[in-house]
Amino acid sequence: MKRQRNRGRVVAAVLAAVCAAAALPGQARAAGPGVYAFDPDAKNVQGATTNVEASTLDEGVPYRSMIKPGEKLYYRVTLDDASAAYVSAVAVPGDSGEVAYGDGINVSLRETDDTSCGSERANFGSGEYARPIAAYVSRTIKEGGSTCQESGQYDVLVERESKDASNSEAWGLELRFLEEPRLRSGVAMPTDGPESWPSASAKPLTGKQQKRSGGAGYSEATSLENGRWQDTVAPGQTRFYRVPVDWGQQIHATAELSNSTGTSTEFVGNALTLSLDNPAQGHVSNATxxxxGGPASASLRPLPPVAYRNRFDSSTQVSTMRFAGWYYLSVSLSPKLKEFYGSEPIPFELAVQVKNKAEASPYEGDAGVFGVTDQDREVARKGKNAREAAQSGPMTVVAAAGIGTGSVLLLGLGVWTLLARRRAAVTPAPGSPAVGGHRPPRGR
Known part of the structure; x- marks a missing residue:
């Protein structure tokens, strides 16, 4: 019995150590202001100043790069002649300096002869404070289209636009290249934008408020379902969340910043920014x-239900609501509040409503990131981020701890070696005296 207790203590100690390590990823959610959590699976890639030297981005793989003020960097993707394609860039300036109204990035997709397929620009707007901003460019297959329709290599050009007085340090870049699944054969899809859609604002939610802490980047975005979610955000910090929005569904979101507990009543314009990005990290809309010092709120303008035909609308807020999947909400607080209200995090509420019954997917086969599954809805209910949701099976704890396979094997071998030695110390060899000097009885 004593040997079993000792053995149990060894196993318990090892499991406790592993579980303690497993808690580490969750600490990233407590990252300080200005700290962005890049995708841990991102590969480093260097942008080229000439297109012929550009590195190729693989579909579905996250990448990490850098861009200096005024730089124009090329990357390359290979497209087929049937799939809609998207390349996104998240610019991460950090918190080391100010940014001007016009500062931002421009992302464009081009044929190798420099024919433009499209572009999108993202900037800090009237907020004029450093925070992660995202932009994406798309290639859509159009019947009768004359440019950017063929298969082959295409250039992705990322340009950083900075004013002379703004931050001169390099910004981080998080890049992704995605291809949309093919449509089901025989299904006729619309070729023009929606004529009308429900544009009324959502009624305020009255349910019980719940606490849920946001992540420090897209890969750490905390999953949300319909409800009133309470969190805190510090000056200069951005909190990330994600919400599953299926075909035919319409998302509404409101951020309400709490009153200050101090005595200051100094006015800070554009103190908080609420942003929405689509599953390909294309910017949809924002509100400030x-x-x-008193309670204040901002709501996203009513957006159309998710529909394939939205992509043909001239309005960016409509065209970006073109596919189902995880939509990303972020809440950023201006560092200017620190001067008047201190550096402590301020409580806020994020109210989320997704309306309408989900409709059928138009894709052939698995929709990947451009769809919503029952498992996604369960993940949203539990509040997991993408990395937590992907972990399953008996090795989940080890995977969450970020321990390498070799380390895990060594740890396991060490435990079992120790146990084997203890067993050997108390188990007599055949024909040898037993513990205590007594021989086992001879068989008759």
């Missing part, structure tokens, strides 16, 4: 609020 000003702050004077």
């Amino acid at each position: 609020l000003s702050y004077s």
Whole structure:
């Protein structure tokens, strides 16, 4: 019995150590202001100043790069002649300096002869404070289209636009290249934008408020379902969340910043920014609020239900609501509040409503990131981020701890070696005296 207890203590100690290590990823959610959590699976890639030297981005793989003020960097992708394609860039300036109104990035997709397939620009707007901003460019297959329709290599050009007085340090870049699944054969899809859609604002939610902590990047975005979610955000910090929005569904979101507990009533314009990005990290919409120490709120403008035909609309807010999947919400607080209200995090509420019954997917086969599954809805209910949701099976704890396979094997071997030695110490060899000097009885 004593030997079993000792053995149990060894196993318990090892499991406790592993579990303690497993808690480490969760600490990233407590990252300080200005700290962005890049995708841990991102590969490093260097942008080229000439297109012929550009590195190729593989579909579905996250990448990490850098861009300096005024730089124009090339990357390359290989497209087929049937799939819609998307390349996104998240610019991460950090918190080391100010940014100007016009600062930002421009992302464009081009044929190798420099024919433009499209472009999109993202900047900091009237907020004028450093925070992660995202932009994407798309290639859509159009019947009768004359440019950017053929298979082959295409250039992705990322340009950083900075004013002379703005931050001169390099920004981080997080890049992704995605291809949309092919449509089901025999299904006729619309070729023009929606004529109308429900544009009324959602009624305020009245349910019980729940606490849920946001992540420090897209890969750490905390999953949400319909409800009132409470969190805190510090000056200069951005919190990330994600919400599953299926075909035919319409998302509404409101951020309400709490009153200050101090005595200051100084006015800070564009103190908080609420942003929405689509599953390909294309920017959809944002809303801002000003702050004077009292409660304040900002709501996203009503957006159309997710529909394939939205992509043909001239409005960016409509065209970006073109596919189902995880939509990303982020809440950023201006560092200017620190001067008048201190550096402590301020409580806020994020109210999320996804309306309408889900409709059938138009794709052939697995929709990948451009779809919503029952498992996604369960993940949203539990509040897991993408990395947590992907972990399953008996090795989940080890995977979450980020321990390498070799280390895990060594740890396991060490445990079992120790146990084997203890067993050997108390188990007599055949024909040898037993413990205590007594021989086992001879068989008759």
